Amino acid sequence: MNSDTEILLAGLAFPESPRWRENRLWFTDQHARRVLTVTLDGQMECQLETEDLPGGLGWLPDGTLLLVAMTERKVYRLTEQGLILHADLSSLAPFHCNDMVVAANGRAYVGNFGYDLHGGESPVATCLVLVEPDGHCSITASGLIFPNGSVITSDGSTLIVAETFASRLTTFTIGEDGSLHTPRLWADLNNLPVSAFDEGSSPASSRSFRKKGPRCLSSGIPRSDRILFIVSAKSFQLTV
Known part of the structure; x- marks a missing residue:
């Protein structure tokens, strides 16, 4: 495998939630x-x-874009009239929402901080919210x-989630x-933390990923035609 990299885009504020769709990388500059x-x-x-900090991205089966509003703890869909409320997670997510992955059938899975990270609270366990x-x-x-x-794996049977401050990837059926x-x-x-993504989905992280090897890759994610999304926490650059 060729390990050469090059800077794709620089000068970003805080790039997150990469999604590969229709020959373009979609992401939020949070x-x-x-x-x-x-x-x-x-x-x-x-x-x-x-207006709010944008979090995760995804698409409904008809191609409508879904977007997480982090501090509002809501998911919006983009229409010709602008952003329209799709789901309100404020009674389920204890703190800011973050990334989201959307299955081919339109079901979305949304993560959240679980606690006041920037306020100095200690990490606590939290949940994933399913949005129909x-x-x-x-x-x-x-x-x-x-x-x-x-x-979500290509056969739609498995979800893999990155638990950032537990430094692990956890899988669910x-x-x-x-x-x-x-x-x-x-x-x-x-x-x-690692990010390797297929069309429309990605386990995302805003830290550098430099190490490649079998310990960070497993079955269920195709290894061919894969693009690595790498974000330097110091310079905020996209690297491929």
């Missing part, structure tokens, strides 16, 4: 409150500016430490009703 796209030749376009295509919400998994970055069950360890990252 603290600039923008949703951006960039092609592999570096052509960037601002798709949306937001009609906007109905329920807690579908608990006991997670800062779940922020999820991927997805039931026919969309519920998550049978949690198990997928990878122990030893403080090396």
